[in-house]
Amino acid sequence: MRGFFAFTKKEFREHFRTYRIIILAAVFFIFGMFSPLTAKMLPEIFSSLDMQGIVINIPEPTYLDAYSQFFKNMTQIGLIVVLLVFSGMITNELTKGTLVIILSKGLPRHTVILSKYLVAVILWTISYAAAAVLNHVYTVYLFNQVSGEGVLFSLFCLWLFGVFMLAVIILASTITQGNYGGLLLSAGILILLMVLNMFPKCQRFNPVSLAANNAGLIANTVSVSDLVPTVWITVGLTALGILLSIFIFQEKQL
Numbered sequence: 001m002r003g004f005f006a007f008t009k010k011e012f013r014e015h016f017r018t019y020r021i022i023i024l025a026a027v028f029f030i031f032g033m034f035s036p037l038t039a040k041m042l043p044e045i046f047s048s049l050d051m052q053g054i055v056i057n058i059p060e061p062t063y064l065d066a067y068s069q070f071f072k073n074m075t076q077i078g079l080i081v082v083l084l085v086f087s088g089m090i091t092n093e094l095t096k097g098t099l100v101i102i103l104s105k106g107l108p109r110h111t112v113i114l115s116k117y118l119v120a121v122i123l124w125t126i127s128y129a130a131a132a133v134l135n136h137v138y139t140v141y142l143f144n145q146v147s148g149e150g151v152l153f154s155l156f157c158l159w160l161f162g163v164f165m166l167a168v169i170i171l172a173s174t175i176t177q178g179n180y181g182g183l184l185l186s187a188g189i190l191i192l193l194m195v196l197n198m199f200p201k202c203q204r205f206n207p208v209s210l211a212a213n214n215a216g217l218i219a220n221t222v223s224v225s226d227l228v229p230t231v232w233i234t235v236g237l238t239a240l241g242i243l244l245s246i247f248i249f250q251e252k253q254l
Contacts, residue, residue: 004111007102011119020085021123027081028127031073032134036066040142064219066139067151071214074131074158079165079190079211082124086166087183089116090173090249110246113170117242120166128159153224154217157210157231164207164234165190167241174248207234 015021090112093099103109132155168189173182190208197208209230216222 003107004115007107007111008115008119011115015119015123021127024081024085024123024127025130028074028078028131029134031070031078032131033138035070035073035135036063036138036142039065039069063139063143063145064215066135066143067154067218068215070131070135071154071158071211074128075211075214079162082162082165083169083183083186083190086120086169087173087180087186089120089170089182091176091178091180091182095178109249113174113242113246113249117166117170117245120169121163124162124166125159128162150217150220150224153227154214157217157227158214160231160234161207161210164210164238164241167238167245171241171245171248174245174252204229205233206230207237210234 090099099112103112136151165186169182169186172185172189176182176185193206193208196202197206197212203209203212204226207230209227213222213227217224217227
């Protein structure tokens with residue numbers, strides 16, 4: 001356990017030293033602050049544009065629009081930032097040779113996987129939670145109304161999908177070589193899941209559904225019971241991804 005805590009401490013220092021956590025927190029801070037503001041100002045933005053006689057009727061924005069904007073930003077841009085920030089967790093250190101030195105001193109290989117994954121999940125959770133709280137505060141301030149129905153579960157679903165994607169990133173990094181191999185494979189897996197989610201029969205078993213139905217949960221067009229099986233499948237796939245990462249990394253030639 002001493003080696004695990006020491007390596008975890010080193011991981012936190014590394015993320016701060018390379019400004020990864022600052023980048024992640026800054027991007028999520030922007031999403032949390034400006035998503036409600038964008039939703040509130042959208043009608044005014046359109047009204048100020050010269051549409052050359054074209055009339056576009058935009059309904060009065062509500063808190064649903066603020067949360068929809070938040071989830072759109074998080075899924076379209078936020079997860080890409082997560083991929084860019086965490087994709088080199090293992091491959092970068094293998095390329096530099098620093099991880100080989102640490103392992104030669106007796107640190108178990110499974111400790112590397114578990115520690116790196118734990119740190120990534122903690123940083124994702126803190127950044128995401130801060131953005132969600134900020135988004136909620138600004139939404140309440142600008143719209144004076146937020147229904148609690150579906151909000152917490154929809155936020156949980158997107159958080160869990162992020163946890164799943166971190167497991168995918170770890171697995172991709174153990175399989176591939178080079179600095180960009182993990183990023184490309186992770187992005188490929190994400191694209192494949194998005195394509196599969198276009199087929200209704202696959203949606204119930206696809207983790208991407210957790211990031212595609214957040215606005216629907218808040219608007220009550222998607223029920224919580226529809227996504228409960230997807231939650232359990234995602235948890236199982238996440239655990240499987242970490243176990244496969246440990247097994248592959250144990251057998252990997254460094």
